[in-house]
Amino acid sequence: MAVLQAGGGVRRYYNINGWLFVAPALGLIGVFMVYPILWSLWMSFQTGKGLTTKFGGFANIIRLWNDPVFIKALSNTTIFFVIQVPIMLFLALIVAAALNNPKLWGRSFFRTAIFLPCVTSLVAYSVLFKSMFAADGVVNGALQALHIISSPIPWLTDPFWAKVLIIIAITWRWTGYNMIFYLSAMQNIDKSIYEAARIDGISARGRFLYITIPMLKPVILFTMVTSTIGTLQLFDEVYNFTEGKGGPSNETLTLSLYIYNLTFKFMPSFGYAATVSYVIVVMVALLAFLQFYATRERD
Amino acid sequence: MYYTVTSRLARVIGLAMGVSVLAVAAAQAKEITVWCWDPNFNVAIMKEAGERYQKTHPDVTLNIVDFAKLDVEQKLQTALSSGVTDALPDIVLIEDYGAQKYLQSFPGAFAALSDVVDYSGFAPYKVQLMTMDGKVYGMPFDSGVTGMYYRKDYLEQAGFKPEDMQGITWDRYIEIGKQIEAKTGKKMMGLDPNDAGLIRIMMQSGGQWYFDAEGKPNIVGNAALKAALETEGKLIAAGITKPATGWADWVGTFTSGDVASVITGVWITGTVKAQADQSNKWGVAPIPSLGIEGASNASNLGGSSWYVLESSAEKAEAIDMLNEIYAKDIDFYQKILQDRGAVGSLLAARGGAAYEAPDAFFGGEKVWQNFSDWLAKVPSVNYGVFTNEADAAVTAQLPALTKGTPVDEVLKAIDGEVSAQIQ
Amino acid sequence: MLSDRTTALLSSIATYLLLGFVSFLSVFPFLWMAIGATNTSIDVINGKPTFGSALMTNITGFFTQVDVPLVFWNTAKIAIVSTILTLAISSLAGYGFEMFRSRVRERIYQFMLLTLFIPFAALMIPLFIIMGRAGLINTHIAVMLPVIASAFMIFYFRQSTKAFPSELRDAAKVDGLKEWQIFLFIYVPVMRSTYAAAFIIVFMLSWNNYLWPLIVLQSNDTKTITLVISSLASAYYPDYGVVLVGTVIATLPTLLVFFLMQKQFVQGMLGSVK
Numbered sequence: 001m002a003v004l005q006a007g008g009g010v011r012r013y014y015n016i017n018g019w020l021f022v023a024p025a026l027g028l029i030g031v032f033m034v035y036p037i038l039w040s041l042w043m044s045f046q047t048g049k050g051l052t053t054k055f056g057g058f059a060n061i062i063r064l065w066n067d068p069v070f071i072k073a074l075s076n077t078t079i080f081f082v083i084q085v086p087i088m089l090f091l092a093l094i095v096a097a098a099l100n101n102p103k104l105w106g107r108s109f110f111r112t113a114i115f116l117p118c119v120t121s122l123v124a125y126s127v128l129f130k131s132m133f134a135a136d137g138v139v140n141g142a143l144q145a146l147h148i149i150s151s152p153i154p155w156l157t158d159p160f161w162a163k164v165l166i167i168i169a170i171t172w173r174w175t176g177y178n179m180i181f182y183l184s185a186m187q188n189i190d191k192s193i194y195e196a197a198r199i200d201g202i203s204a205r206g207r208f209l210y211i212t213i214p215m216l217k218p219v220i221l222f223t224m225v226t227s228t229i230g231t232l233q234l235f236d237e238v239y240n241f242t243e244g245k246g247g248p249s250n251e252t253l254t255l256s257l258y259i260y261n262l263t264f265k266f267m268p269s270f271g272y273a274a275t276v277s278y279v280i281v282v283m284v285a286l287l288a289f290l291q292f293y294a295t296r297e298r299d
Numbered sequence: 300m301y302y303t304v305t306s307r308l309a310r311v312i313g314l315a316m317g318v319s320v321l322a323v324a325a326a327q328a329k330e331i332t333v334w335c336w337d338p339n340f341n342v343a344i345m346k347e348a349g350e351r352y353q354k355t356h357p358d359v360t361l362n363i364v365d366f367a368k369l370d371v372e373q374k375l376q377t378a379l380s381s382g383v384t385d386a387l388p389d390i391v392l393i394e395d396y397g398a399q400k401y402l403q404s405f406p407g408a409f410a411a412l413s414d415v416v417d418y419s420g421f422a423p424y425k426v427q428l429m430t431m432d433g434k435v436y437g438m439p440f441d442s443g444v445t446g447m448y449y450r451k452d453y454l455e456q457a458g459f460k461p462e463d464m465q466g467i468t469w470d471r472y473i474e475i476g477k478q479i480e481a482k483t484g485k486k487m488m489g490l491d492p493n494d495a496g497l498i499r500i501m502m503q504s505g506g507q508w509y510f511d512a513e514g515k516p517n518i519v520g521n522a523a524l525k526a527a528l529e530t531e532g533k534l535i536a537a538g539i540t541k542p543a544t545g546w547a548d549w550v551g552t553f554t555s556g557d558v559a560s561v562i563t564g565v566w567i568t569g570t571v572k573a574q575a576d577q578s579n580k581w582g583v584a585p586i587p588s589l590g591i592e593g594a595s596n597a598s599n600l601g602g603s604s605w606y607v608l609e610s611s612a613e614k615a616e617a618i619d620m621l622n623e624i625y626a627k628d629i630d631f632y633q634k635i636l637q638d639r640g641a642v643g644s645l646l647a648a649r650g651g652a653a654y655e656a657p658d659a660f661f662g663g664e665k666v667w668q669n670f671s672d673w674l675a676k677v678p679s680v681n682y683g684v685f686t687n688e689a690d691a692a693v694t695a696q697l698p699a700l701t702k703g704t705p706v707d708e709v710l711k712a713i714d715g716e717v718s719a720q721i722q
Numbered sequence: 723m724l725s726d727r728t729t730a731l732l733s734s735i736a737t738y739l740l741l742g743f744v745s746f747l748s749v750f751p752f753l754w755m756a757i758g759a760t761n762t763s764i765d766v767i768n769g770k771p772t773f774g775s776a777l778m779t780n781i782t783g784f785f786t787q788v789d790v791p792l793v794f795w796n797t798a799k800i801a802i803v804s805t806i807l808t809l810a811i812s813s814l815a816g817y818g819f820e821m822f823r824s825r826v827r828e829r830i831y832q833f834m835l836l837t838l839f840i841p842f843a844a845l846m847i848p849l850f851i852i853m854g855r856a857g858l859i860n861t862h863i864a865v866m867l868p869v870i871a872s873a874f875m876i877f878y879f880r881q882s883t884k885a886f887p888s889e890l891r892d893a894a895k896v897d898g899l900k901e902w903q904i905f906l907f908i909y910v911p912v913m914r915s916t917y918a919a920a921f922i923i924v925f926m927l928s929w930n931n932y933l934w935p936l937i938v939l940q941s942n943d944t945k946t947i948t949l950v951i952s953s954l955a956s957a958y959y960p961d962y963g964v965v966l967v968g969t970v971i972a973t974l975p976t977l978l979v980f981f982l983m984q985k986q987f988v989q990g991m992l993g994s995v996k
Contacts, residue, residue: 014822015822017818017822017901018818018819018821018822018824018827019818021814021819021821021901021905022814022818024811024815024871025811025812025876026815026830026834028867029834029837029871029873031852032849032852032867032868033837033840033868033873034837036845036849037840037845039848040840040845040847040848043848066719067720068715068716068719069716069719069720091744094740095740095741095744098740098741099741101737106741109745110745112981113748113749114741114744114748116749116977117748117751119930119976119977119980120751120752120930120969120973121929121930121932121947121951121972121973122930122948122952124966124969124970124972125751127547127758127962127966127969128751128755128758129751130547131547131548131766132751132754134543134544134545134551134769135542135543135544136769137769154542154544156493156544156545157544157698159698172747172751175744180922180923181919184915184916184918184919185882187915188882188885188915188916189885204733215885218881218882218884222878225838225877226838226874233842235841235843242493243545243546244369245493245494245691245694247694247697248493248697248698249694249695249697249698249699250691250695255841256843259841259843259844260843261687263843264372264373264376264377266685266688266691266720267685267721268376268380268404270380270847273843273844274844277840277841277843277844278844280839280841281840284838285836285839288839332941336953336956337956338787338954362941365942366949367952367953367955367956368956369956370936370949370956373936374937377846377847377937378850381854382854383850383851383853383854385859386850386854386860386940388940547766547767547962548767550767551767554764554767554768555767574764
């Protein structure tokens with residue numbers, strides 16, 4: 001009885017504290033995220049150029065279907081996402097596992113080195129990569145010297161290799177970043193669990209599969225969702241490597257780059273740009289839901 | 300209690316007003332804010348203009364804010380679209396290709412200067428591109444008049460003389476290129492297969508653009524565009540181009556001495572001359588002609604102009620400054636030519652000493668005189684409001700051209716993409 | 723026994739090969755950047771692979787073209803203030819959402835995560851209008867406001883809070899600590915490796931932030947370092963030597979933060995989570 005009576009008080013106490021902890025964040029997000037989002041939702045029903053807009057209903061959605069450039073951007077974005085995210089996260093997990101050995105010599109050196117790429121600024125990164133991957137640049141030179149290829153790879157001028165280069169670049173920049181998440185989560189795992197497992201004779205691989213991975217599940221989910229968002233909103237790399245063109249032949253044009261062009265480069269068409277951005281929203285929401293679902297199922 | 304609060308409030312307001320009085324006093328020394336890009340070119344030139352204007356108007360100062368070109372365009376478009384006019388500068392630099400887009404999408408945002416400025420002294424194509432409904436809105440600035448820079452030493456090794464480069468057609472250019480490659484192993488030009496710049500040069504030299512005078516798409520029946528695409532296809536098929544990936548790589552093709560010629564806007568002169576060890580090895584000729592009806596040996600690539608915002612608090616001063624310096628000061632144009640290699644679009648400037656001077660780097664040729672002659676011959680075209688869209692469509696089809704797709708099909712594909720984009 | 727040792731040896735060789743290879747690939751572009759910073763612009767364009775002698779010229783060039791102390795101060799101020807605020811607000815919220823669950827807040831949390839999916843380009847114009855109405859254009863506050871309540875970081879802190887041992891909280895409650903005291907004196911110290919990682923990431927994102935500062939900052943005296951470098955790199959004929967010196971200088975603070983915070987990682991690892 002006493003417990004039950006206390007129930008209401010506890011709940012109220014919980015509630016007040018709960019709101020107090022989250023209030024500052026919710027206030028800011030409300031003003032600087034939700035309000036602009038609703039605004040852009042409203043804009044997505046407007047048509048017209050620049051400042052002269054009128055209500056267009058679903059005109060922008062119809063325009064999507066008849067826009068070959070949009071279809072191209074959508075398929076490019078999907079290809080980047082499907083290929084790049086698994087490669088990067090797998091690599092990050094392997095590297096983090098290798099680094100999570102206190103006896104490893106040169107551990108902090110490796111960790112620092114692999115994390116370094118994500119501290120570069122956009123400008124540095126694009127200037128560097130363009131020079132390294134030029135037709136007669138250092139990368140082709142090295143590959144030729146090693147007899148891996150016989151003629152230079154046209155990294156930025158061939159539709160296929162341009163996509164490969166973008167994938168290499170994002171993976172270069174963000175693998176270390178994801179690795180740090182895995183590593184810091186691995187270090188939060190209680191060491192005694194490993195000790196116990198070791199005493200029970202479970203192999204290193206078994207400990208990794210049955211202890212590390214399950215304990216890491218929240219973080220893996222986290223990196224999956226953020227990488228999905230990052231890849232579906234891919235902009236920086238393609239914008240800088242292709243001088244904003246998404247070339248060759250629109251083969252690296254992504255949805256975000258197309259939104260940017262519609263907003264800032266082309267005749268301003270904010271309504272249509274907002275509609276394209278909601279396509280990304282729908283895609284990410286669906287994928288995130290799938291990922292949450294997939295990781296929850298095994299509980 | 301109430302009394303003390305209000306009196307305290309009054310004191311605060313008084314303080315704030317004191318501050319604002321100071322601010323007003325400071326503002327009376329008029330400050331003109333300018334947005335532009337390129338610290339060594341536009342920024343430096345505007346600084347020079349400001350210093351000249353200050354000699355007669357000591358109360359006016361210039362605050363020049365320097366951003367990347369894409370950044371200036373993006374900031375301008377954001378501020379104009381959101382209607383937050385106090386975020387705008389007094390003067391902004393706009394690339395000529397984009398002028399009509401801004402003028403037509405944001406009517407009333409820019410000040411018409413036709414009542415103040417005498418436009419008859421400027422290169423006609425520059426005035427045309429900033430005219431809307433009979434009013435002229437900008438101050439023509441640097442020109443992108445094109446020329447063909449060529450390596451005299453490579454030419455000589457292949458048995459050609461500088462005269463052989465004067466007033467040629469593209470077919471002749473390709474012929475010369477093949478022979479130069481055979482004799483010296485050097486390619487004729489660097490070409491970025493993802494950049495439509497060369498197409499634009501050729502098309503404008505043929506007197507046409509992606510759009511007709513009414514602003515309607517002019518793609519499938521555009522003889523100049525067709526000839527331009529065919530020519531680029533021939534250049535690639537002839538194997539006389541060195542592929543480049545992006546701007547820096549393209550610049551590298553000629554600074555490293557790998558190619559025998561460069562065809563682009565006059566603003567590249569500074570980069571060419573930066574290779575001191577290549578002094579005396581370069582010559583400049585008019586660009587090749589498409590050889591179709593109405594084709595010329597003069598064209599334009601890039602170039603930009605100054606625009607005054609209608610919302611500007613210092614509108615009158617800004618217009619007056621531009622008019623006094625950019626429309627009248629011949630000596631100013633000599634100075635910016637000498638210091639920055641900037642070819643302005645005021646035709647009267649070419650009578651000045653700097654334009655007359657021979658250039659030792661080019662073996663004593665009067666290159667500036669030549670450029671200003673070609674400047675007057677650049678065909679006027681209507682850049683329209685969708686040049687960026689059309690350019691993106693052309694760029695997207697260039698790889699197809701490289702693979703040997705028939706030009707008519709390429710034109711159709713471009714037309715399809717342009718039509719989808721400009722609805 | 724022997725075969726065990728052999729396996730161990732082989733696996734550690736494989737580990738070193740993997741780490742060595744990945745590290746080399748990660749670091750090589752930085753080496754390339756350092757080489758470029760010592761070369762003249764032309765040598766950079768021509769892809770010269772060796773160190774040159776133009777370093778001092780490039781440094782001088784950068785310092786004469788850019789008001790380095792001011793630009794640094796602007797960038798550092800924005801990065802430090804917004805990182806601290808982001809960490810404070812997001813960890814409070816992450817803790818709040820995880821520790822005090824209710825159906826309403828769960829819904830709000832899920833809705834909040836949806837905001838992550840909106841590409842920033844689509845929000846720029848509404849945000850700019852908001853800032854314009856608030857009279858905040860060209861202020862550093864306008865740069866910071868939209869980033870400090872980060873749904874991304876709230877998500878990160880909530881996920882990490884799941885690993886926070888609830889016995890600690892129970893024990894503290896028995897000792898009579900109030901909720902804010904538990905958060906401040908127990909959660910924060912215990913989670914310091916989480917904070918360290920978050921600090922590095924938010925600082926780095928803020929330091930390198932480009933699109934939004936570009937839109938709201940209007941004058942030379944408010945600009946941040948990425949804007950300055952971007953404008954140097956976009957000249958008709960950029961001096962790539964100077965640009966690369968700029969990128970080296972712009973990268974140093976983020977490197978420094980990472981190296982300093984690494985010690986925090988190690989401390990966190992040495993075991994406060996018990």
